[in-house]
Structures are given as C-alpha cells and as structure tokens.
Amino acid sequence: MNRTPGLSVRLKFTLSYAGFLLVAGAVLLAVVWVFLLRYVPNQDGQDALTPFGPSRDDLLRAFVPAAAWASLVLLAFMVFGGWLLAGRMLAPLDRITRATRRAATGSLSHRIELEGRRDEFRELADSFDVMLARLEAQVAEQQRFAANASHELRTPLAITQTLLDVARNDPRGESAELIERLRTVNLRAINLTEALLLLSRTGQGTFEREAVDVSLASEEAVEALLPLAEKRGVTIEISGAITVTDGSHTLLLQLVTNLVHNAIVHNLAHEGSVWVKTETDAQHAVLIVENTGAQLSPHLVATLTEPFQRGSARTRTDDSGVGLGLAIVESISRAHDGSLAIEPRPGGGLRAVVRLPALLR
The missing domain is CATH 1.20.58 (Methane Monooxygenase Hydroxylase; Chain G, domain 1)
Structure with a gap:
C-alpha cells in the first residue's frame, strides 16, 4: 500500500513532549505574573500597600524579556531532551521493525530476544518471537509434507x-x-x-457446525470397519455414554474411522484387540482408541502424526492406507478446537486420546 510520507513517530513524540512542557511553562509564568500583579500597583495607585518599589510598568519591562528568553532556552532544552528520550523509548520498536522486515524477506530463523523487564514493548517482542517460531515450524512442516x-x-x-x-x-x-x-x-x-x-x-476450518454425538459416530465407524477387523482377526470392543460436541459430523466420523482403521491395521498378526471408548468430563468430549500391537518407542510415537508415517516402518499393505490417517485426525481435532494425544501402551500397541469441547445440554 502506497502511503504519503509523514513525520516519524520519534519526531511526533519529541514535538508532543516539548509542546506539553512549553504549555506547562507558559501556565506557570502566567500564574507567577498574576501573583506578582496583586502586590505591584499601577503608576497612579498611590494607596496600594506593597513591599515592592517598582510599578507594574517596571515589572513588565523586567519580567517579559526574561520570561521570553527563559522560554526559548527551555524550549530548546525540551526539544533536545525529548528527542533523546523518544529515541531511547522507541529503540525496542526499531528492533522489532528490523525483525519484521527480515521476516518479510522470508527469514524466519532470527529472534528479537528483547532484554529488560516486562512492559508493552517486551510483550510485543516476545509475541513476535513466538509467532516467528510457529511460522518457522509450520514452514518446515509444509516443506516436509510437500x-x-x-x-x-x-x-x-x-x-x-x-x-x-x-x-x-x-x-x-x-x-x-x-x-x-x-x-x-x-x-x-x-x-x-x-x-x-x-x-x-x-x-x-471451512465447515458447518452442528451437535454431534461422538459415541454414535464411533458405533458407525466400527460397524463399517468390522469386515476389515474380521479379515485380520481383530476383535473390537466399544463402550461409553453419550458424548456430544459441536462440529462437523462428516469430519468427526472421518476422525473416528481413521483412528479405528489405524488400530486394526497396525495390530498383532493374530488375535489382536481394539478398544473404543467415549466419555465426558467437565469440559471435554473424550474419545479413546487403544489397540494391541508391536512395542513402540516414545520417539517413534511422537512422529506418527506427521504425514506419511506408518507405524514402525514405512511398509505398505493393501489396507495400510496412504500414511495420512493420524495427520488427518490431528488436523480435524485442531479444527474443532480440540487435541490429539498418542502414547505407547505398556504391553505394546497404541493409545490415542482425542479431547473436543463438550456441548453441554
């Protein structure tokens, strides 16, 4: 956007500071002048009692030039001092501006790291650093994804x-x-x-929201995947009460389907098990999907939500999917203001917990 050049913020602060102090000085001089006039008589005022010898005309000739010179010296001092103070106060903003310009060129690795105690500039700099860190992580993730x-x-x-x-x-x-x-x-x-x-x-996040019972979506997903579970010798147990959240039924059904499908495919070769449970706490609608399977390390589990990661290795079968199952689950959870947490089970397999905002009736 093209804008007409204007005064810098530093100059505006300087002029504002100098102008405010100049007005305050003028008011002070006016008060002194009025105070003095109470005790200094006119030339024809012979009956006025005053401890001073001069008249008002004498006081005017002596006071006005001195006040004018004092005002000029004070104004110069205020402009100089205001310029220095404004520069010192705006120095953090200058660092933030330079960092913003570097970020605009595509450099996201730098940070402001503003020193000092917490104030408005420090909070702005810290927020900007957090934004840069998130942008850098998202760009790196998008590059890996591409x-x-x-x-x-x-x-x-x-x-x-x-x-x-x-x-x-x-x-x-x-x-x-x-x-x-x-x-x-x-x-x-x-x-x-x-x-x-x-x-x-x-x-x-472009979808319409409605009241969705996650327990019914879980039953629907399990019923659709029963043939696959029977084919692979996996038993599925589902339990839980009514668990309502606000969101897209289609996307939440996809979320449950991906979790159950992942639990079936990445399971034991024979006699595997999958447990699907829904529950509600004070603020969340909770979906828990657990399965038996190979022993997984916490380091490996931490990467499973990244696109195209498949279990303990990047192997593929006819039913293994395209490697986006858990990535889609996490994306749907975030789009519904929820979260996905996965962890290895002590006996092998995986435990996935989705928390979504509960819709209280």
Whole structure:
C-alpha cells in the first residue's frame, strides 16, 4: 500500500513532549505574573500597600524579556531532551521493525530476544518471537509434507507408466491382469489425493457446525470397519455414554474411522484387540482408541502424526492406507478446537486420546 510520507513517530513524540512542557511553562509564568500583579500597583495607585518599589510598568519591562528568553532556552532544552528520550523509548520498536522486515524477506530463523523487564514493548517482542517460531515450524512442516507428498504421488504414477509400457510392448495383448493392476494403482492415487484434499480442508476450518454425538459416530465407524477387523482377526470392543460436541459430523466420523482403521491395521498378526471408548468430563468430549500391537518407542510415537508415517516402518499393505490417517485426525481435532494425544501402551500397541469441547445440554 502506497502511503504519503509523514513525520516519524520519534519526531511526533519529541514535538508532543516539548509542546506539553512549553504549555506547562507558559501556565506557570502566567500564574507567577498574576501573583506578582496583586502586590505591584499601577503608576497612579498611590494607596496600594506593597513591599515592592517598582510599578507594574517596571515589572513588565523586567519580567517579559526574561520570561521570553527563559522560554526559548527551555524550549530548546525540551526539544533536545525529548528527542533523546523518544529515541531511547522507541529503540525496542526499531528492533522489532528490523525483525519484521527480515521476516518479510522470508527469514524466519532470527529472534528479537528483547532484554529488560516486562512492559508493552517486551510483550510485543516476545509475541513476535513466538509467532516467528510457529511460522518457522509450520514452514518446515509444509516443506516436509510437500516432499513426502511428491514422493508418494510419484510412486503410483511411475508404476502406471511402467505397466502401460509393458502393455504397449506386449505382442500377445493380454490385458486383464494389467487392467486389474492399473485399477489398484489408480485407486491408491485417488485415495491419496482425497486424503490430501481432506487434510487441506480441515486445515482451513471451512465447515458447518452442528451437535454431534461422538459415541454414535464411533458405533458407525466400527460397524463399517468390522469386515476389515474380521479379515485380520481383530476383535473390537466399544463402550461409553453419550458424548456430544459441536462440529462437523462428516469430519468427526472421518476422525473416528481413521483412528479405528489405524488400530486394526497396525495390530498383532493374530488375535489382536481394539478398544473404543467415549466419555465426558467437565469440559471435554473424550474419545479413546487403544489397540494391541508391536512395542513402540516414545520417539517413534511422537512422529506418527506427521504425514506419511506408518507405524514402525514405512511398509505398505493393501489396507495400510496412504500414511495420512493420524495427520488427518490431528488436523480435524485442531479444527474443532480440540487435541490429539498418542502414547505407547505398556504391553505394546497404541493409545490415542482425542479431547473436543463438550456441548453441554
């Protein structure tokens, strides 16, 4: 935005400071003048009692020039002193301005780190440092996400290209098996694209809100995933009371589905278990999903909400998904002003806890 150049804040502070003190000095001189006039008579006032010898005319000739010179000296002193004081007071703002300009050029690694006790400038500088730290972390996360997404999308496209080259060079023209493999690869690419779009949608927070019973959404998700659980030999237990929050039913159903799907897929090879529980505390609607499985380290668990992280290794099966399940869960939780906490279970597996603002009736 183009703006007309104006006076600097430092100069405005200086002029304001000098002007205020000049007015105060003028008022003080006026009070002194009025006080003196009470005791100094006019030239024809012979009956006035005064301890002073001179008349008002004599006082006027002596007082006004001295007051004028004193005012000029005081004004110069006030301008000089105001300029120094304003510069000292605005020095932190100058540091904040330089940091803002560096951030505008794309540099997010620097910090203001303003010294001294807490005041308005210190709070502004600290808030700016926190903002820079969050922006730097988000940019780094987006860069990792873009790199991982490019890698994940490149794989099915490369496979498709290879299969098409094989089909073109196949003299027998047998295409039934090739079509099936292309369908599988294409479905994987579609699922990945839809997951990326969902992740982007939840990050923007553009959805309509309504009262949603998380316990009913959990039952719906479990019922839809029962065939997958039976196929993999996993039993699912669901319990809990009515748990209502304010949000999107579609997104919250996706949240529960992703958690239960993740719990089924990343489980024991035989006789695994999944527990789904909903409850309400004083302020939160709570969803808890636990599963048996391999022993996971806390360091590994801390990375599972990053896009394209899959359990203990980056392996893939037909049901393992595209590696965005927990990333989408965390994004949906944040979009609903909630949180996701995951931790390894002592006996192996994972415990995921989603806390959402409770909608009290």
